Amino acid sequence: xxxxxxxxxxxxxxxxxxxxxxxxxxxxxxxxxxxxxxxxxxxxxxxxxxxxxxxxxxxxxxxxxxxxxxxxxxxxxxxxxxxxxxxxxxxxxxxxxxxxxxxxxxxxxxxxxxxxxxxxxxxxxxxxxxxxxxxxxxxxxxxxxxxxxxxxxxxxxxxxxxxxxxxxxxxxxxxxxxxxxxxxxxxxxxxxxxxxxxxxxxxxxxxxxxxxxxxxxxxxxxxxxxxxxxxxxxxxxxxxxxxxxxxxxxxxxxxxxxxxxxxxxxxxxxxxxxxxxxxxxxxxxxxxxxxxxxxxxxxxxxxxxxxxxxxxxxxxxxxxxxxxxxxxxxxxxxxxxxxxxxxxxxxxxxxxxxxxxxxxxxxxxxxxxxxxxxxxxxxxxxxxxxxxxxxxxxx
Numbered sequence: 001x002x003x004x005x006x007x008x009x010x011x012x013x014x015x016x017x018x019x020x021x022x023x024x025x026x027x028x029x030x031x032x033x034x035x036x037x038x039x040x041x042x043x044x045x046x047x048x049x050x051x052x053x054x055x056x057x058x059x060x061x062x063x064x065x066x067x068x069x070x071x072x073x074x075x076x077x078x079x080x081x082x083x084x085x086x087x088x089x090x091x092x093x094x095x096x097x098x099x100x101x102x103x104x105x106x107x108x109x110x111x112x113x114x115x116x117x118x119x120x121x122x123x124x125x126x127x128x129x130x131x132x133x134x135x136x137x138x139x140x141x142x143x144x145x146x147x148x149x150x151x152x153x154x155x156x157x158x159x160x161x162x163x164x165x166x167x168x169x170x171x172x173x174x175x176x177x178x179x180x181x182x183x184x185x186x187x188x189x190x191x192x193x194x195x196x197x198x199x200x201x202x203x204x205x206x207x208x209x210x211x212x213x214x215x216x217x218x219x220x221x222x223x224x225x226x227x228x229x230x231x232x233x234x235x236x237x238x239x240x241x242x243x244x245x246x247x248x249x250x251x252x253x254x255x256x257x258x259x260x261x262x263x264x265x266x267x268x269x270x271x272x273x274x275x276x277x278x279x280x281x282x283x284x285x286x287x288x289x290x291x292x293x294x295x296x297x298x299x300x301x302x303x304x305x306x307x308x309x310x311x312x313x314x315x316x317x318x319x320x321x322x323x324x325x326x327x328x329x330x331x332x333x334x335x336x337x338x339x340x341x342x343x344x345x346x347x348x349x350x351x352x353x354x355x356x357x358x359x360x361x362x363x364x365x366x367x368x369x370x371x372x373x374x375x376x377x378x379x380x381x382x383x384x385x386x387x388x389x390x391x392x393x394x395x
Contacts, residue, residue: 250269
């Protein structure tokens with residue numbers, strides 16, 4: 001079928017199968033409020049070419065509809081359309097905008113498929129309802145992508161936006177996902193997750209963005225807290241992609257000038273990694289990670305090390321009382337003993353404060369003699385960790 005100008009099927013009723021495969025419409029193709037009522041055979045618009053706009057507003061598609069590889073020179077509009085059967089837009093190319101606000105995809109068994117779809121302008125699915133799975137794999141939207149207040153009802157497969165590319169803002173604000181929501185390896189200029197609800201797993205591994213928020217622009221601090229919580233709830237794999245999930249958020253906070261939040265994201269990622277060590281029974285790495293967390297906050301809070309160090313030295317001050325100490329050499333009997341310098345001298349592995357070379361616990365103080373060894377050993381372990389953290393070697 002080839003039409004030199006316009007093709008109007010507004011309010012038309014199609015009881016039988018419909019075939020527009022390779023149809024070429026130079027102007028607008030309109031099927032507003034049209035009813036495609038055959039449930040046995042598909043309404044087929046595969047590879048159809050429309051020079052201007054394609055309008056299916058308020059249409060009813062009771063059976064399967066295939067709009068794969070459809071090419072539209074203007075806008076494609078499906079506002080308020082009802083799709084009872086499975087629908088596919090695989091490989092469709094829309095030069096203008098794609099509008100599907102309030103559209104109902106009601107088939108619960110088969111997916112609504114938008115894989116590889118290209119849209120030159122915005123793509124809007126605000127307030128749309130997807131009763132079954134929905135796929136946007138490798139979809140390429142030059143403008144903004146909007147699924148604000150959309151409802152994704154499928155609890156098993158859910159909604160898959162993996163590998164999607166959005167040149168403008170991606171609005172998932174107030175969307176409701178009853179099942180999994182997969183944004184893995186997608187690329188967004190701005191990712192807005194404000195108010196979205198996730199009943200299933202959220203996948204953010206390998207997801208990249210220039211800006212991300214989980215609350216209104218005016219509530220920046222609240223957004224940061226929500227983002228950290230959101231990433232903490234997201235599905236995690238103990239590989240580079242799981243780490244990138246936290247790393248990307250850390251880099252975003254750095255670009256915005258929020259150093260404390262960036263450190264928080266980094267530490268949260270390392271804590272998540274530590275939990276994976278525990279689950280996999282990798283006890284040695286778990287213990288090492290746990291020590292780095294407590295001592296120096298994985299290098300981001302080296303001051304934390306001062307707490308256990310001070311406690312150990314202070315404990316030594318209490319234990320190494322003058323009554324329990326004696327000089328190592330008789331000629332040093334006249335020297336003045338100071339319990340602080342002795343405790344600190346034992347603990348520091350390199351610095352020679354001389355006190356620990358002059359004094360020692362008495363022969364009957366077995367516990368103190370052993371504590372001296374333990375304190376010295378802890379000094380050799382802990383001090384290098386602190387120095388490495390200060391030098392930025394722990395990451």
